[in-house]
Amino acid sequence: MSTKRVHFAESETTHLLGHDHYWGGHIPEKSSFQDSKYFVLVIRSIFLLIAFIFFTGIYFLPPPSAPPGFPESPASIAIIGAGPAGIAAASTLNRLSRQKKIPINVTIYEQKHAIGGRLVLSDETQTTDVFPFNDHTQAPIEPEDLAGPSLLYSSKILSGYAKSLGWNPQFHDRREHLGIFDGKNFIFEGLRPSSAEPWMSWLGEIYRYGASIWRSVALPVGAMNKLETLPKLPNSRRFPFADIQGVVNTLNLEIETRSSAEQYLKVDGISKKYEEEVILPQVRKRLAQDIQELNALSLAIAMYDGDQGVSKAGGLIVPILEDMAFNSGADLKLGTRVNGSKPELMPSGKWVNIIRSERDTGEVEYAAYDQVIFATPDESPMDPENKLNLTGPHVEYRPRHITLFTSRRALTGSFFGHRQMMPSQIITTVIGSKADCNGIHEIAHVKNVARVLDDELVTEHLYRILSAHEISDDFLNAVLDSHEDQGADNNTVTWVYRNEIPFAYPLLYPRKTFPPLMVSDSLWHTSAIDAFANTIDTSLFMGANVAALVIQKLEDQHKYWDIEELNPN
DSSP states (O other): OOOOOOOOOOHHHHHHHHHHHHSSSSSOHHEEEEEEEEHHHHHHHHHHHHHHHHHHHHGGGGOOOSOOTTTOOOOEEEEESHHHHHHHHHHHHHHHHTTTTOOEEEEEEHHHHHSGGGGGOOOOOSSSOOGGGGGGSSOOHHHHHHHHHTTTTHHHHHHHHHHHHOOOOOOOOEEEEEEEEEESSSSEEEEEEEEGGGGGHHHHHHHHHHHHHHHHHTTTHHHHHHHTTGGGGSSSSTOOOOOOOOEEEHOOOHHHHSBHHHHHHHHHTTEEEEEEIIIIIHHHHHHHHHHGOBBBHHHHHHHHHGGGSEEEOOOOOOHHHHHHHHHTOEEEEEEEEEEEEEEEOOOOEEEEEEEEEEEEEEEEEEEEEEEEESSGGTTTTSSSOOOOOOSSSSOOOOEEEEEEEEEOOOSOOOGSSOSSSSOEEEEEOSOOOOOTTTTEEEEEEEEEEEEEEETTEEEEEEEEEEEEOOOHHHHHHHHTOOOOSOOGGGEEEEEEEEEEEEEEEEEOOOOOOOOEEEEETTTGGGGGGGGGGSHHHHHHHHHHHHHHEEEEEHHHHOOOOOOHOOOOO
């Protein structure tokens, strides 16, 4: 857009600046000019005029709506999904567009009522948080209640975002009492991280499993050291990465993504007994998959998260994501499901993506966008007839059931052998004799919750079950079975919440090729990273990476518009 400037006519200029005198007319003698009674008034007026023009004159000029070469209207960008990837994309779009002076408008669509993605639970109406006892005076269920209090500590990129926004996450040492149950007995008990184990426990584990004990601690270190350089990749010359393979190559993780987890364990000398009794239950809890299904990188992540990764706890991820979303300046549409995206040629000759969205009130809306970023797992919000029909490699997902329940009774019933001291986290093997344990990945004590009941303050236990199938009331009653001398009130399940997450975990088998990030010239997909690894940091990174690719695309269009302006014919 050209800037209009104000010019005086020549006669006006001559009058104001004394044109005749300056270019050859008579200039008064210095002494006579100083003697003029108007000297002080003239000097003061000149200074005031200069100050006025300098400090306020800029506001009289119309500010450019876009740099030269850009269209008058800002580029419109839609982000589908307000999980870590979507929020990181919005944050990066805001930062880079300001740096490069590219005008954009960003809209984030999220079908849930809150920011957070797959770790955020909703009630049956999908309009509010989940509260113990369905009591809104209670603290809501947080992602940390589902995935553990080490969630923020394990995410170095999110911690970096937090510090840039003025947060100061405080972490404290954490110990987890782990028990592995085969349906009949606890075949393994210990502390996590394993470095906190007393030496007597170490001796007992070495007697049972031999060198596999210390080899398993060292096994994931190499791969994790490589993966932990992920936050530095935006400083790489290759950033933004046009495909997942570029990320894999830069991190030097080609072998780990192509090799199977079983090969990884065999090469490192891990015994079959330790693999089946200790590593397999941890992997199933973390990824809902068996070892033979995984690549070596995913195994390393699961083993690290189950041991060294739980050494610290503290902080909440959702408030940080909310702060990032607010600072991005994006228009956030919560409770809005996108169920259609189709390209359309506008009368102006410009191609746009028409987004069809539906609010939880039933209101349907259509909007046109220049660029669309899908930050959801494999188009999960889309209606079947509106799928993107991706070709080539794609990501497949496995569901997981989450059951939360409360009881005054602790898990000390006959189901677990009348134990007096129960582990805070119980994971199971697939070789047990109790069919009830098949498909149960974890039973964990989350925290104690207090409420007033009949004018009495009552403290109850909040438990979490992760499983491959829905948990029945009979199973809940079984794990809470009491001694005969316990009253019926202590056995009662006082509240239960069940939910299935259909796209909970990507299948992370060995790969040589990865899904594309760019679906079309104006359509992007961050979830391609799920074929590589499934962590909060990988999601954040890919959200930022795709956003940088979008800005790069807009810059390329800028160059095209510049050429078009120079050569209109």
